[in-house]
Amino acid sequence: MSADPDSLVGRLRRRFSGGSQGDSAIKQQHSELKRARLVRRLSQSALLAGIVILFIGSLRAAGFWSTEWIEYWPQFVDALAEYFPPKLYFGLIPFVDLGQYYQFMKEAGLVGEAGITLAIALAGTIMGAPLALLFGILGNERVTPFPLNFVFRGVMSVIRSIPSLVWALIYVPLGGITPVTATLAIGTDTVGELGRLLTDELEEIDDGPIEGIRSTGANKPQVITFGMISQIVRPFIAWAMFILENNVRSAVSLGIIGAGGLGVTLTIEEQTFQFTNMMATILFIVLLVMSVEMISQRTRAYLREDDDVEQLSLYQRIVGFPKRMSDSVLK
């Protein structure tokens, strides 16, 4: 930046005006490009400033300006030692005391709890899948004429906009938050999520088989079944497996509000400040979710013959786990 403000103003003015009349074509083009670059830089700076203001505003709204959490910081550091209890192996190698985790996993019967979580996810997925298929097909314009197909798409959108946690709350009158209401919540969520994916899948199917079946004189339900549905059977199973992965994570979250399984264990340990036990439960959740993920992705890869399936490496699985978990919690 120039030390002389007059010179800066003069330069800026020159840049915005884009050069004088008498300049050569090259000079004019040069100053034109410089002007464009300046405008771009100014707008980028304005955008950055906007993001910073939004960020600060959001932190303030979230309560980061109060000092409470800073006061509690030492407590969190203390808790870390409980989350990861240290132990000296062979008298010299310091590491986390895995024995304590194992002890709790055995005592609390986490295998059984994991079974309940898995059962909720599985039952919910199987319950929702046929309805998702039905809504997905009825939402397609080739099956249901426009604008009637948007009724089905609309229903799926509404279902999707309500997180499964909220669906569980909606089903509370059926006897509180129980594995039953959790299953129903996941089933409902599956209709919205899987149905939408199938609607998209149906948009991309090949017209050839549909025309081939039509040419035989088949009636409309037959054309839909043999020409259209036959093309989405594999994607349907693949997406259902993907939704199952998400549903296992949702089932854990629903457990936290009391629906049973690993989530309940996690809440109990959290409320009694048993941080070592809590971490043991979290590790078990990681184990369960990653196992389901792996099975699901293997199945999908097999079904799609290795095309367009995201293949996560072990590293990606571990690093991306917190994000995938939090994504499902908010669903």
Added chain:
Amino acid sequence: MTLTVENLTKRYGDTTALSEISFEVPSGSFAVVLGESGAGKSTLLRILNGLTEPTSGSVYLDGQEITNSRSDVGMVFQQHNLVDELSAYDNALTGTLNRTGFVRSLLNRQPLADRELALEALETVGLLDEAGQKVTSMSGGQQQRVGIARALVQEPALLLADEPVASLDPSSAETVMTYFRETATKRDLTTLASLHQVNIAREFGEQFIGLKNGEVMFVGSRAELTPSILEEIYGDIQTEELREGTEPTESTDPTGNAATGIGANT
């Protein structure tokens, strides 16, 4: 059955795809529609099959007007249009859909006679041993023969084929056309196929209908299909190739296998 087309017209907005075309295909004969891309061959076949509605005009089978009667008309497509997820046998069985109820077809409970018909059709096209094979694992030529089998299972009065061998290599094209022709002859089926490979058309066709810009340029037998007629149908560029006997430049696949072949038999 004799196919009679009378004053058939098809317009898409301002574009006229077919303009007042009329011709007749005698019962049991193998007719070929010739013409450049965009001449109206596909539109004609799609109207005959009922996949497209004509703007005006009529189609008669043995003097009886047909409207939207797909089950009577078997269709073989250029891209086969088979159901990939099904086996050759199940694909052939879809030819029975027009006479099978929805639930029955869904549960795969076709009558025994229809099942035998599907296997017979596969035998006719030389694929009985491959009946249980998934169509995606078959070659293009085999898939097209499954397409023919499906059309036969419909027990059609009229058999149509829209560029049935355009996407096949020359030897597969020859095999498919041989099966196609033999089948049609054996069953005394009136057949109408659009072909742009003139050599294949001349080899297999009995009657020829030349279309240009949606109008009938020529109707006649093999003997009457002279180079000058072809010149009229295909225009100047191909005509030079016809005269010089050179290999045609147009090709439907990247390897150049399924070339137009216009020069080959002239």
